[in-house]
């Protein structure tokens with residue numbers, strides 16, 4: 661079994677605590693290194709538009725609100741198929757590219773609406789599941805929720821880990837849960853949300869990342885978007901290093917998804933620089949990298965319009981901004 665770009669899918673492995681114990685992550689060192697990604701001029705001005713267009717391909721365009729409706733999801737899906745206004749596409753000269761987002765991410769009951777609205781587009785539907793966002797629900801119900809979302813047509817499942825197990829350092833129990841979730845996913849890809857803002861230390865973030873990958877996660881994802889602190893660059897650096905350690909130990913390439921609170925086009929650039937520098941160009945493709953974001957596309961569209969016309973349009977001209 662392979663990913664869309666032909667990388668073999670992570671089968672997981674037996675829990676190996678030697679890849680976890682003894683690893684200590686120093687927060688101030690991670691913060692110092694992460695500070696460079698947002699500030700350095702790694703992306704030349706002339707290349708910025710190309711990087712922003714690439715960021716669009718990497719977005720899991722998301723709506724996860726209590727007031728989601730079929731109509732709102734359908735509008736989001738229309739945006740997923742045609743993420744930029746026609747005048748901007750023409751201005752950039754990318755009419756032939758068939759630009760679309762990486763996926764549309766919704767709550768389980770919204771999956772059928774998204775599947776219908778995206779038919780024929782090749783855009784996968786991702787569903788959150790397992791009692792998102794807190795995950796405080798009996799395991800059998802969490803597994804059933806995965807199965808239900810897959811049966812509705814979700815091709816990707818964003819699960820949440822039990823924070824309690826990570827906080828207690830009960831890695832065996834966490835491994836067993838995520839492995840059962842991966843089995844419930846079947847062919848659908850599993851993204852494991854660590855909710856890093858609730859894990860206390862970066863050492864815990866590294867350990868939880870490693871356990872999720874050993875249990876067979878296809879992606880590791882920072883946050884639900886509902887924690888007090890969501891995606892940050894130091895946390896991402898820690899997860900990306902775990903991902904590299906796992907790759908070195910097993911040969912498998914795992915995807916990474918920062919999510920929650922990522923709103924600005926310049927953040928899209930910072931994260932892409934981090935991925936390229938830490939892991940290489942393969943992680944600038946949608947099968948190994950996604951941004952979980954509900955509102956970043958609006959700012960990217962604004963910046964690209966400025967690139968094309970030299971002017972900023974009023975934000976109300978950009979749907980979903």
Ligand SMILES: O=C[C@H](O)COP(=O)(O)O
Pocket residue numbers: 722724765883884885886919920921922952953954955956
């Ligand atoms: O998984 C995606 C997040 O829920 C999106 O968070 P956001 O609304 O802060 O962009």
